[in-house]
Amino acid sequence: MADAARPRRRHLALPASRFIGRDGELDAIAELLRRGDRLVTVWGPAGMGKTRLALELASRWADARAGEAVWLCELTACRDLRAVCGTVARAIGAQVAAGRREATLVERIGRALAAEGPALLVLDNLEHVLEQTAPALDAWVRAAPELRFLATSRERTRLPGEISYELGPLGLPAEGSTEQSAAVALFLDRAAAHRAAAPPPPSDERLADVAALVRRLEGIPLAIELAAAREGVLGVRGLLARLGSRLDLLAGAARGREARQATLRGAIEWSWDLLDDRERRALACCSVFRGPFTLAAAAAVLAETDAAAIDRVEALRDKSLLRAAPPGSDGATRFALYEGVRELAAEKLAERGERDGAAERHAAFYLAAGEAAAADFERRGGLDALNRIAGDLEELLAIAERALAVVALDAGPQGAALDAGSQAAAPRAGCQGAAEGALAAAALHAGSRAAAERALRALSAIEPVLSTRGPFGAQLELLDRALAAAEALAADPRVVARALAARGRARRLRGQTDAALEDLERARAQAAALGAGALLSGILADLGVLHHGRREMERARDHYEQALALHRALGDRRAEGRALGNLGALHHDERREGEAAAYYERAIAIAAEIGDGRQEGIFSTNAGLLEQERGAPAQARRRYERAVAILGEVGDLRLLAITLGNLGALHHEEGRPADARACHGRAVALLREVGDRRSEAIALCRLGAALASVEAVEEARRALEPAERLLAQLGDEPDVELARVASGFVDLALAQAARRAGRGDEAAAHAAAARRRIARAREGSPSSASRSDDVRLLLRILERSLAALGLPEARAEGERELLLTEGARFVRPPGSGWHDLRERHAARRLLLALAEQQRCAPGRGLSLAALKEAGWPGERILPEAAANRIYVAMNQLRKLGMKPWLRRDAEGYSLDPALPVHYVAVEPGARGGGDARGGDTGEGEGGKRR
Numbered sequence: 001m002a003d004a005a006r007p008r009r010r011h012l013a014l015p016a017s018r019f020i021g022r023d024g025e026l027d028a029i030a031e032l033l034r035r036g037d038r039l040v041t042v043w044g045p046a047g048m049g050k051t052r053l054a055l056e057l058a059s060r061w062a063d064a065r066a067g068e069a070v071w072l073c074e075l076t077a078c079r080d081l082r083a084v085c086g087t088v089a090r091a092i093g094a095q096v097a098a099g100r101r102e103a104t105l106v107e108r109i110g111r112a113l114a115a116e117g118p119a120l121l122v123l124d125n126l127e128h129v130l131e132q133t134a135p136a137l138d139a140w141v142r143a144a145p146e147l148r149f150l151a152t153s154r155e156r157t158r159l160p161g162e163i164s165y166e167l168g169p170l171g172l173p174a175e176g177s178t179e180q181s182a183a184v185a186l187f188l189d190r191a192a193a194h195r196a197a198a199p200p201p202p203s204d205e206r207l208a209d210v211a212a213l214v215r216r217l218e219g220i221p222l223a224i225e226l227a228a229a230r231e232g233v234l235g236v237r238g239l240l241a242r243l244g245s246r247l248d249l250l251a252g253a254a255r256g257r258e259a260r261q262a263t264l265r266g267a268i269e270w271s272w273d274l275l276d277d278r279e280r281r282a283l284a285c286c287s288v289f290r291g292p293f294t295l296a297a298a299a300a301v302l303a304e305t306d307a308a309a310i311d312r313v314e315a316l317r318d319k320s321l322l323r324a325a326p327p328g329s330d331g332a333t334r335f336a337l338y339e340g341v342r343e344l345a346a347e348k349l350a351e352r353g354e355r356d357g358a359a360e361r362h363a364a365f366y367l368a369a370g371e372a373a374a375a376d377f378e379r380r381g382g383l384d385a386l387n388r389i390a391g392d393l394e395e396l397l398a399i400a401e402r403a404l405a406v407v408a409l410d411a412g413p414q415g416a417a418l419d420a421g422s423q424a425a426a427p428r429a430g431c432q433g434a435a436e437g438a439l440a441a442a443a444l445h446a447g448s449r450a451a452a453e454r455a456l457r458a459l460s461a462i463e464p465v466l467s468t469r470g471p472f473g474a475q476l477e478l479l480d481r482a483l484a485a486a487e488a489l490a491a492d493p494r495v496v497a498r499a500l501a502a503r504g505r506a507r508r509l510r511g512q513t514d515a516a517l518e519d520l521e522r523a524r525a526q527a528a529a530l531g532a533g534a535l536l537s538g539i540l541a542d543l544g545v546l547h548h549g550r551r552e553m554e555r556a557r558d559h560y561e562q563a564l565a566l567h568r569a570l571g572d573r574r575a576e577g578r579a580l581g582n583l584g585a586l587h588h589d590e591r592r593e594g595e596a597a598a599y600y601e602r603a604i605a606i607a608a609e610i611g612d613g614r615q616e617g618i619f620s621t622n623a624g625l626l627e628q629e630r631g632a633p634a635q636a637r638r639r640y641e642r643a644v645a646i647l648g649e650v651g652d653l654r655l656l657a658i659t660l661g662n663l664g665a666l667h668h669e670e671g672r673p674a675d676a677r678a679c680h681g682r683a684v685a686l687l688r689e690v691g692d693r694r695s696e697a698i699a700l701c702r703l704g705a706a707l708a709s710v711e712a713v714e715e716a717r718r719a720l721e722p723a724e725r726l727l728a729q730l731g732d733e734p735d736v737e738l739a740r741v742a743s744g745f746v747d748l749a750l751a752q753a754a755r756r757a758g759r760g761d762e763a764a765a766h767a768a769a770a771r772r773r774i775a776r777a778r779e780g781s782p783s784s785a786s787r788s789d790d791v792r793l794l795l796r797i798l799e800r801s802l803a804a805l806g807l808p809e810a811r812a813e814g815e816r817e818l819l820l821t822e823g824a825r826f827v828r829p830p831g832s833g834w835h836d837l838r839e840r841h842a843a844r845r846l847l848l849a850l851a852e853q854q855r856c857a858p859g860r861g862l863s864l865a866a867l868k869e870a871g872w873p874g875e876r877i878l879p880e881a882a883a884n885r886i887y888v889a890m891n892q893l894r895k896l897g898m899k900p901w902l903r904r905d906a907e908g909y910s911l912d913p914a915l916p917v918h919y920v921a922v923e924p925g926a927r928g929g930g931d932a933r934g935g936d937t938g939e940g941e942g943g944k945r946r
Contacts, residue, residue: 021171021185022053025167026053029042029150033120038147038161040151041152041165042054043167044168045320045321045338046264047268048222048320049221050152051125053152053167054122055122058120065118068117068118070120070122072122072124074087075087075124076128084136085109107139109140110140110142110143116146116147118146120149122150123137125152126151134157137157137159138160141159154320154321155320169218170183181211182219184207184211186225189228191229191232194231195232213240213243222267247265247340247344269344271319271341275316279312282309283321283348284354285354289301289336293395294332295310295335300362301365323335363402363458373386379574381607389464389465397475403482449490449491451485455478455482456496459482462475463475463505463506468651468653475502476510483499493529494526496526497532500523503519508546510693524539527539537570540563541560541563541575544558544560544582548589551589560582560583563575564583574606574607576606577606578603580599580606581615584597584600584603584619588626600619600626604620614647617642617643617644617650617655618643618655621639621659624636625662636666644656644663653690654692657682658695660683664680664702665793668797676706680702683703684696684703684719696726697735700723701719701741701794702794703719704719713750720739724739735788738784738791744773744798745798745801747766747767750762751767771802771918775917775918777791779855779917779919780855785919817916818851818901821919822919824837824848827844829898830900835896840889842871842885842889843871846867850862854917859913860907861903863907871886871889
C-alpha cells in the first residue's frame, strides 16, 4: 500500500470556466466506477466535451474520496507506447529507468499502480495511441485490482471488461421553445464571459434565437463555445446566417486551447488523420447523404459489397465519425453524420475527385427505392410503402436539389460560354471546330435534360408522403423549377406527365384549384397521347375529385366513371375501390342515400380485401357521416372510431384529423361539447402540422363552436377570427358562411350568459343575431347551406340550441317571419302554424322563386312566364293554361296564411319586401331534420373524403 503521507491528488488543474449540464452523465459514470467496473471509456465525436466531463468527474471523485489518489494523464502529445508509459509514470510519481524495453516499462508501471491501492487514473485522449497502448492498458487493469481507469477517446478500447459510455450532445430545447436547456445555458455563459459587463437577463426573443442556434449546432459543446466567442461581433442572427460554412465560421475564436480544440475544423481534422485510406474514402462518400442512411444505402454509395460496407461503417462508428440514428419508420438501422463532420467530409470528397460519382450512385439507389415504393403505394396503399418513402424523403429532396443545381449551372455563364465557344470555333478551325462545339453543346443539353428528369422523378416519388402526411406543397417550388426546365429541354413526356399530375394534386390540396385543373388537364392529355393507361386512370380520378370539390357534379361523375372503367380494364382493385367510394360521395352529396351507402360498402369491402387501411379509413368515415345523417349516431360513432384507429396506424395525419373532426361534430350534436372540443383541438394541431390550411380553418370553426358551447367565449373568438380571415382569403363562399355560422355559437353563449344575469333584452338581441346568421346561410338558390355539409351540420346544432334556450323574445320575433325549411318542404307564414308542402310541388316551387326574387330584387314582381318555368320546369303549357295553374297555386298559398304578404301588379307576383324570410333546418315531425355530413372530401374540407 502507498505511504499515507503521500499526496493523494495530482494533475487536476480545472478550467476557469463553469461546468454546465451533464449532471445525469456524471452520476451515471460515477455509479459505474462505484459499483466496481474497472475500465470505463467515455467515447464520442470531436468537440463533445469528453475531457471536460472527465476533469469534472475526477475532481468530484477526489473531493468525495479524500483517501484515494486521483491522477490525470493527458496523452495528446504522446506518439507511441513509450511516451504513454512516461506520462503515466510521471503522473503517479513512479521511478522507471530510461532506456528500458517497453515490456519492462509496462510491467514496472503495473507494479507501481498496484502498490497505490484504491485510486482513479484518468487517461485523456487515448484514441491516437490506442492500437499501441491497448495491450499495456489491459495489463495494468489486471495488475492493479483496486485501481479504476477512466479513459476518454473517440474510439472504444474493446478490451475485456470495458464499459463504454457514449457521450452525446447537450440537451436541446424543443422546436419553438425558449426553455433554458443545457445547450442554451452553455452559450449564454460563454457569451457573457466575452463581455466587459454583466449582461442583462436574456429576453424571450434572444432566448428563441439562441435556442435556434444551438439546435443548428446540434448541441455540440465545442461548436457552442466557439460560436459564443463570436457572438459579440456577429450577433446570434449573424451566426445563424453564416452556419452554412461552420468549419470556417467557428475558427480562430478561442485562445489558450490546443490546436486540435481551437477550431471545429481542427477537432475534426484530428479524427480524419487517424483514419486509413479506405476509411477516409468511406467517410468522404458518406457526405452525400443528407440525413440518416442504412447499410444498404452505404454499400450502394461506396460501390462495395455489403460485407465490406459493414466493415467501413462499423470502423467509422467506432471512431465516433458516424453516430447511431433512430431507426426510420421502416424499422431499418440507420447511421448519420454530425454537420461539421459532413462539411469536412464533403470537402475531402471533392479533393479526391469522387463527388460526381458518389452523387450518381446515391441518386440511382434512392430513385430506384423511392419509385418502387411509390408504385407499391399506388397498387396496394398501406403503411409499409409510405414508411419506405418517408424514410428516404430527405435523400430524394437532396437528389432533386442537386439535379436542379446542375440545370442552373448549365444554363448559366458556363453553359453560355460553351455555346459561344462552339460558335467561335468555326471561323478558326473550320468544320472540325464547329463539330466539336456542337458535340459539346449537345452533351451539355443532354446532361441538363437528364438532371431535370432526375429532379422530376425524385419529386414525384415523394408525393404520396407529402399528400398524406404533409406538409402540403413542400415540393411545389422545386416542381415548378424542374417542370420549367424539363419542358424547355424536351424531357421524357411520361416523366413530365407524372410530375404535372403530382403538382396538380399538391396545388389542389393548397386550395389553388384553377392552377390544379390546368396541370391535371395537361397531364391527362399527355398520358392519353402516350397510351399510359394506369397513369391516365389516376389522373381522371384526380380530375373527378377536383370537379367534385368545385361542386361541378356532372363533370365529376363523368371523370369518376371513366376512371372506374379504366381501373377495371387494368385490373387495379385499389383504384377501383377508390372510384367506387368517390361515386358514393357524389351520390351522398346529391342526397341519394341508398346509392351512396351501397357504393361505400363496396369500396370498404375492396379496401379490406386488399389490406388498404388508408382507403378503408376514408370510406368508413364517409359511411359514418351517412349513418349520422340518417339518425343513427351509435352506428356513426362505431364507423368513426374504426376509421380513427385505422388511420392512426397508417400514419395519415391529415385524414386522421378530418375523421377526428367528424367524431367531434357527432359529440357536439349529441350534447357533449367538451368531448367535441378535445377532438377538434387535436384535429387543429394535426392539420397545422401537415399544412392543410383550409381544413385547419374548418376545424377551427368547429373548435370555436364547441368552445362557445362550453361558454369559453374568448377562446372561441381566438379560434374563429383566424379561421374567418383564412377562409375569406381562400374565397369559397360556403366556407366563409361556415365561419359566420360558427360565430353564431358565440352569440348563443352571450345570450345564455345575459339571460342568467337577468338581462332579457340583451339576451334577446344576441339570440336575434344568431338567427340572422342562420337566415343568411339559408338565403339564395343554391344557398350556402345547400352547398356545404359543414354549414348544414353547424346550422342544425345552432338551431336546436336556440330552440332549447326558449327565449320569449325569440318566439315573438319568429311570429313576424316567414319560415321555410330546406326546399320549402314545410312553411310557417307569420302568425300561423307549420304547413306541409311536400305534396304541393308547384306551390312549393313558386314560393321558393318568390323568396329568391325578394332577396335579389325586393319589390319587383316575377312575370307569369318566369313563374310558369319555376313551378313547372320544362313543361310545354299554353299561356292561358299556365296562368290558370299559377292562379290555383297562389290561391293555395293564400289559404295557408300568405294572403297579406302576396302582391300582384303589372310586373307579376311578389312577396312584400318588408316580410323577413328565414330558413330553418328542423322540419316539424321529421326525424330531427337536416343533414349531418361533415363537408366535402378529405382532399381539403372537413368531412367526406375521396
